[in-house]
């Protein structure tokens with residue numbers, strides 16, 4: 001029997017139990033840092049050191065933490081489902097837990113790219129400093145999609161969502177577009193679950209099944225329902 005196609009749209013909340021800060025929860029990253037000063041191309045133009053430092057801190061933190069039960073649960077489900085993970089996260093916790101198909105909509109912290117050619121992307125697990133250049137001599141920048149920049153993987157992500165049987169949205173405030181709009185690439189006949197202790201219900205309709213809990217607990221509960229439907 002063919003495996004059902006399950007797509008996950010994950011956000012910062014799935015990595016919260018690993019110790020990674022979310023953005024918009026109380027005391028989150030955007031309460032401590034001004035987006036316009038650390039996460040835009042203009043900020044990098046005017047104060048590159050500040051922007052590099054912000055992402056250097058995030059990268060150092062990422063290297064200290066580990067995937068949590070939610071990441072492992074999704075990796076385990078590959079035995080049962082044909083899974084694609086579309087993540088807004090720039091961490092590599094899904095991959096480290098063993099998930100094999102992960103699309104990073106907003107880039108990856110453990111990569112750096114050339115400021116003069118966006119196709120020149122390099123594995124990078126240390127700080128990026130002013131003066132760090134690619135092999136072609138251009139300054140490196142974090143491989144992150146900043147506010148105001150295009151999200152190159154959106155079209156591909158939309159195709160995946162449109163073809164799936166089940167969509168699980170986990171740990172995202174669904175406030176950042178175009179990523180948040182992905183739930184609308186789904187047709188009515190498909191099933192959507194949304195796991196989040198404080199779900200943002202303003203953009204979803206009543207057919208979405210809301211599981212108001214932390215990612216690991218929510219996935220564990222959902223496992224019973226999904227596996228029962230597989231029998």
Ligand code: OAD
Pocket residue numbers: 010011012013014016017022023024025028039088089106145146147170171172173174175176195196197198199200213214215216
């Ligand atoms: P947010 O910080 O906006 O939302 C995090 C969500 O996770 C909230 O809805 C929380 O309720 C939920 N949450 C907190 N703890 C959780 C837990 N243990 N388990 C499950 N959910 C939990 O983060 P995102 O929606 O991912 O983009 O933010 C989207 C984008 O905005 C990010 O990719 C980033 C940011 O600006 C860029 O930097 C381009």
